[in-house]
Amino acid sequence: MKRRLSLLLLILFFILSQGIAFSSPIDVRQGEQVTLTLKLVNVEGVALSNVKAFFSNAPEWISPSVSPVVSLEAKGVGNERPVALLPFTFTVDKYAAPEGVSYPLTLKISDASNGVWTKEIVLNVLSRPLPKSSALLQNYPNPFNPETWIPYQLKEASDVTIRIFDLRGQLVRTLDLGYKEADFYVSRSDAAYWDGRNNFGERVASGIYFYQLQAGSFSALKKMLILK
Known part of the structure; x- marks a missing residue:
């Protein structure tokens, strides 16, 4: 089962490890493929290239996909800041993921200059729905x-x-x-x-x-x- 979260996660690039906290944990189910859409806003005033996302402490029951790579210009149009959407996909193992557990994860965003921005998130692992009949x-x-x-x-x-x-x-x-x-x-x-x-x-x-x-x-x- 695949699910794309409609919530955009805002990461502000202005100093190392800076970010906006999530308002609530993210619910995931056993066996589910989840895509987080990260909204990246460049407020540093310098171009950022090879920007990608990854978990630094993912347990064995989470399998992240290879993150796509995006770039952000140094300046936007007019007074607007440069924005990029970065989809980050991972799969929760159907059997190994512990049911009913809240698990803290560290989501990191890096760029070509080795800058790293860190965001702590929490996953709530829900049990997968089972068929009511064969x-x-x-x-x-x-x-x-x-x-x-x-x-x-x-x-x-x-x-x-x-x-x-x-x-x-x-x-x-x-x-x-x-x-x-x-x-x-x-x-x-x-x-x-x-x-x-x-x-x-x-x-x-x-x-x-x-x-x-x-x-x-x-x-x-x-x-x-x-x-x-």
């Missing part, structure tokens, strides 16, 4: 050629198997996904993947196929189409 969802893309992803959700942990059948009901492919925790498996990184091959590694023909999810006592069947 379900097999429609594959995507559909129609497809030659590969597709099969999303599903689990109300409770179980061993998961997906079987693919042709129109005659003959088994074409078995996808043993192993033991899965209760969760949503909908993105390409989490959903089941089928490369359009049978159990012998051969490409299957165009046509209608059925895919069946078996997760514990739960079973569901849906239809998909290969179109070459």
Whole structure:
């Protein structure tokens, strides 16, 4: 799950380690990708280049993305100061992040001249929402050629198997996904993947196929189409 915070975080570049405090902690969820948009205002009167953001003390359950780089001119237009928006993205681990914890982090902004501006923030780690029922969802893309992803959700942990059948009901492919925790498996990184091959590694023909999810006592069947 991805979320972009609508709050702009104001960092004032005028002396080292200067910043405007956040009014409240930032709520994040386990398994969530969060983007903070930092509003940078240059009041130093000198050009700043290669400006980027990073956490100096991120725990193992936070994975920051590589920060983009921006520049700020020395002077703005008229009486306005130069402004740049710097998106900073990080991912909260789905399982390792401690639920219900408030965690202090140090967010730093640096530039090419080795200037560093520091801001202390607090993350509130909320538990991720879990499915209220198990379900097999429609594959995507559909129609497809030659590969597709099969999303599903689990109300409770179980061993998961997906079987693919042709129109005659003959088994074409078995996808043993192993033991899965209760969760949503909908993105390409989490959903089941089928490369359009049978159990012998051969490409299957165009046509209608059925895919069946078996997760514990739960079973569901849906239809998909290969179109070459």
